[in-house]
Amino acid sequence: MGVTIEVLLPLALSIIMFSLGLGLGLDDFRRVATQPRAFVAGLVSQVLLLPAVAFLVAVIWAPPPALAIGLMIIAAAPGGVTSNLLTRYAGGDVALSVTLTAVTSLAAMVTVPIVVLLAFAHFGGEGAAAGLSMTGIAIRMFAIVVVPAALGMALRGARPALAARIEPAVARLSGVLFVVVVGAAIWAERGNIATYFAAAGLATLALNLVMMAIAFWGPALVGCARHQRIALSLECGLQNGTLAIAVVAALGLDAAHAVPAAIYSLLMFATAFGFVALVRGGRDARAAG
Template sequence: MTNSIFSQLVLPLSLFIIMFGMGLSLQRQDFARVVKFPKAVTIGLLGQMVLLPAMGFLIAALFVGTPALAVGLVLLAACPGGTTSNLISYHARGDLALSVTLTAITSVLTIITIPIVVGLALAVFKNTNVPIELPITRMVLTLFVITLLPISLGMLVRGLRTQLAQRLEPKISAFGAIFLGLLIIIILYEQGDSLLGQLVSAGPSTLLLNVVMMAIGFLLAVWFNLNDRQRASITVEVGVQNSTLAILIASTVLNDGTIALPAAMYSLAMYLTGGSFIIWRRWQGKRAVAL
């Protein structure tokens, strides 16, 4: 996939469309909300920008034996949240405004942090099968073109043509879900005979990263006495990342399909844990009403 038209054209273009759709759901107020509830945003950013990459390194070092898979896990941990985290937060009856705000801010910040974190991961887990020289300029440019630019364009359309944006956004979200499913199938198929061994190595580690970070996000929110809806959103935002972005970076910038495998596994795990979290939150709500 690394040298195919799919990875070099279809994947970036599709992610551009998906991020454009996310921009259609954003407004300038989403970035300004950091002033409205600074404590919740600060806690979310601490969990997502600091604790999550650190946990990615720890789990990769302890449980992932293949260097390329270890780098892939750290890359995944360095990625921002995405539309999936907003969707899960919404259905889990979290604070959607907080969820969107964190997704918007981290999508901008990770243009700077991803090259740093991935460069460190390559240095820590390097071997002959993993490229040592990180094309930082290309990575930053790629991140700008497929994150900040389409998000900005989507916000511009939202500001100028609100009704059009509201009609397009759910359609693009549906496209994103379908495309992610197709992407997972392609990555798994291309691993061929080595797939089973890599699944054993990467699968449990990605699930562990997802579960541990959701738990840490929840505990942070409880520790700092955030309200119930904010706790739900912090839990999701810290624990659910933009796996499609991780796959694109692995495939087009690092040119290694194996590095993309943890993100593909994570895409399956996050729907399992996210769905379970939604069910638990709905059960909590019904129980509270009954009492």
């Protein structure tokens, strides 16, 4: 991916995480105590169930090792900031969505290395993870995720008016860069994209749809309200694809490992918009009745 890896990719991820930090305050983390049941349901769905489902999908579909590992990497990525916006449109619990995005993004410093190492151990073959270490990946994750988000939070705390003023522009810029990064990942493998899509396209779609369904219906078993389940479903369906691609680049992996993240990033918006239309239609029907 050339220039995209060296310049645009770290810049895009830094801006995305900085944008996330601009919208966060301590209250977003204190909110965990006010709705622990929904938060724990979301955390379990995002951090544990999503990689577990990705593993099962990879075993069932049996794509090439690079694509299987790439599928695990996108599953390990935290929720994307777009989930907060779509949760608002869908009539979901925006506060819960914001809190989960923040916590899973910061926790990625630990959760991503664990999933990546396990994925290489199972799908990569003997010796595939020899050059990788938990500490090394965690340090990279700290630099590309935690530091920019912390800087955004610090600016919001020190200059809240300035943070509020620049946040929309930063969010738009991060969206543009996200599209550029995903497009570059696909372009870099354009000669193989048809083969890769045939091998991993249905797998990524299955992962997305299954997890959105689990995150919507599963929390009902522990008493989560509908607006909370809407937030959880979108949080588990919309992943930070830029972060997943950045992990591939940071570890010096072949570009094929980034293909599932790129494909997932394209498909997730179609399923998310369909989900929003579905739940809004259901809400309007109940209101009319």
